[in-house]
Amino acid sequence: MRSPFHSEQEAFRSVLLLALALIPVVLAAALGPTWLAGVVLAVMLGALAVRVAQLRMRKLRGLELPLKMAPPHLGSAAERRVLVVANDTLSEEALLGEVERLASVPLTHVLLLVPALISPGARLTGAVDGLLDQARVRLKTALDRVGHDLVVAGEISEADPLKAIEDAFATFVPDEVVVSTRWERAAGGLEPRLAGLVRERFAVPVRHLVFEPGAAAQEPDRDTEARYRREFGEAAARKFGLKALAGVGILAAVLMSMVALVQSSERDEARAASQAAAEQAAALPRVAKVVDLSVIAEYKRGPEGEKHDAFTTTEFTVHVGQPQQLRIDNTDSVPHSITSPGAGVNIVVMPGTHTYTLLVKQPGTFLWFCTFVCDEWAMEHPGYMSGYITAS
Numbered sequence: 001m002r003s004p005f006h007s008e009q010e011a012f013r014s015v016l017l018l019a020l021a022l023i024p025v026v027l028a029a030a031l032g033p034t035w036l037a038g039v040v041l042a043v044m045l046g047a048l049a050v051r052v053a054q055l056r057m058r059k060l061r062g063l064e065l066p067l068k069m070a071p072p073h074l075g076s077a078a079e080r081r082v083l084v085v086a087n088d089t090l091s092e093e094a095l096l097g098e099v100e101r102l103a104s105v106p107l108t109h110v111l112l113l114v115p116a117l118i119s120p121g122a123r124l125t126g127a128v129d130g131l132l133d134q135a136r137v138r139l140k141t142a143l144d145r146v147g148h149d150l151v152v153a154g155e156i157s158e159a160d161p162l163k164a165i166e167d168a169f170a171t172f173v174p175d176e177v178v179v180s181t182r183w184e185r186a187a188g189g190l191e192p193r194l195a196g197l198v199r200e201r202f203a204v205p206v207r208h209l210v211f212e213p214g215a216a217a218q219e220p221d222r223d224t225e226a227r228y229r230r231e232f233g234e235a236a237a238r239k240f241g242l243k244a245l246a247g248v249g250i251l252a253a254v255l256m257s258m259v260a261l262v263q264s265s266e267r268d269e270a271r272a273a274s275q276a277a278a279e280q281a282a283a284l285p286r287v288a289k290v291v292d293l294s295v296i297a298e299y300k301r302g303p304e305g306e307k308h309d310a311f312t313t314t315e316f317t318v319h320v321g322q323p324q325q326l327r328i329d330n331t332d333s334v335p336h337s338i339t340s341p342g343a344g345v346n347i348v349v350m351p352g353t354h355t356y357t358l359l360v361k362q363p364g365t366f367l368w369f370c371t372f373v374c375d376e377w378a379m380e381h382p383g384y385m386s387g388y389i390t391a392s
Contacts, residue, residue, distance in 0.1 A: 071204070074173040080108045083174035085165060085198075087114055088182070088189040090138045092211040095180050096145050103148040111172045112154040114139045115161040117188060132156065134188075161190055162197050169202060177206045183220075192220075196229050291316065294329040295336050295349060300384055302377065309375040311338075314387025316358060316368075324358040332374075336385070340368035343389050360391035 074081065082102050089095055090112070102110050116135040118128055135156040143154050157164035168174065179195040195208035208225070209217040293313035300310035309332070318324040330336060330351045338347040338358070343366035347356045360366070369386040370379050378384035 071169050071173050071202075073175060076107070078107050080105070080176070081172060081174045082108060082110050082176045082178060083113060083165070083168055083172060084110060084178045084180065085113045085115070085161065085190070085194070086180035087117060087135070087138070088186060089180040089211045090114060090142045092180075092213070092217075094215070094217045095209065095211060096142060098178070098209065098217060099142070099146050099152065100148070103146065103152050108151060110148075110152045111168065111174065112139060112142060112152065113164060113168055114154070114156045115164045115190070116156055116158055117161070117190070118158055128158070132158065161194055162201065165198060166201070174204065176204060177202065178209060179206065180209045180211060180217075183210050183212060193229055196225055290325040290327055290355075292327045292329075295332055297332045297374075300378075302381075302384070308378040308384050309336075310378060310384040311336075311387065314383050316387070316389045318358060318360050318389065318391050320363050320391050321359075321361055326356045326358055327353065328356060329353040334372065334374065336370045336372050336374065338368050339371045340366045340389055342366040343368070343391065345389065346371075358389070360389060363391050365390045 084095075084099060084102075086095060099110055099112065102108055114135045116128075116131045118131050122128055122131060139154040139156055143149075143152065146152055155168070157167065159167065165177070177198055179190070179198060181190045181192045181194065183192065185191055192208075192210070195206055199206045208220055210220055211217055291313060293311055295309070295311055297309050298307040299312070300308055302308050316324070316326075326338075326347070328349050330349045330353075333351055335351065336349045338345060338349065338356075340346075342364070343360045343362075345358060345360065345366075345368065347358065349356070366389045367382070367386070368389055373379075375385060379386060382388060
């Protein structure tokens with residue numbers, strides 16, 4: 001697999017920058033809401049994409065040239081290795097004649113390199129076999145035509161032409177490169193700018209042979225090569241700019257989708273919490289705003305048949321922390337009380353009609369009773385001068 005880095009220092013810097021970029025993302029995820037982490041991540045990715053785009057645009061426009069590779073000579077001092085790169089021009093008689101001439105020179109080895117020119121769309125759709133078969137047919141036809149099996153070999157490549165040439169430098173180690181193209185870029189043909197790129201990348205002699213059907217080989221002058229470089233850089237920069245713009249659009253769409261998804265999730269959570277609270281409140285016993293009751297002497301008959309003092313209401317339901325109003329008419333001539341030590345309640349009910357506040361600060365069911373001596377039996381039995389307070 002080809003490394004995307006040109007040096008160990010570049011790889012180390014990339015890893016370091018990636019680690020530093022992850023720090024704010026982790027902090028946002030740990031300290032803030034989920035959507036904040038997504039926003040920070042999108043911003044960091046956007047900044048990284050902008051920087052990559054800047055470097056790529058500079059490279060495409062020719063502002064930064066890579067260091068040239070100077071491969072060592074392979075074989076004896078008299079031996080010569082020539083790499084011929086061609087695709088649609090491989091059937092030109094003038095090119096085949098040049099290959100025959102090179103192969104006839106003693107101690108000269110020739111490698112015919114045929115890039116299959118597989119586009120990203122073809123890789124995506126899997127339409128690769130047809131292009132490879134086409135390149136194989138062209139190479140076989142050329143090898144059969146040239147002959148010289150001992151000194152002329154052939155190879156096809158799925159890689160980008162410049163990368164394919166770089167791979168050939170690692171295996172074949174040429175002393176010279178011949179790049180064959182048309183005068184202008186043709187469908188299924190090599191880019192005329194390729195020869196200039198090879199010159200910039202490799203410190204070996206590079207010849208650019210241009211062919212038109214049935215015509216002899218020609219070599220472009222410096223002005224033509226400069227035009228190729230300028231047009232190629234501008235076209236590549238425009239193409240990359242469109243890709244970068246599409247990438248930014250996709251990133252923005254993903255970011256908006258993430259924010260919308262998080263907001264929708266938060267709304268659903270809030271709605272669910274509100275609904276749960278409403279259901280919980282609905283499940284609680286209903287509490288009256290004001291409870292009317294009376295205290296009446298000899299009001300309620302007991303199991304033994306005698307009448308006893310009693311509160312007309314002895315069961316109270318309240319909400320924790322919410323005051324409950326009790327309007328009590330004490331028809332007796334002496335005070336009574338609603339006292340519950342467990343609930344922290346002690347209401348003294350004076351003769352006459354008065355309004356009192358019942359407040360319980362903790363949930364539970366608590367026994368209450370009257371602490372004023374009146375009907376001793378009724379004071380000990382709930383439903384008479386005693387009862388329960390339920391707080392929820």
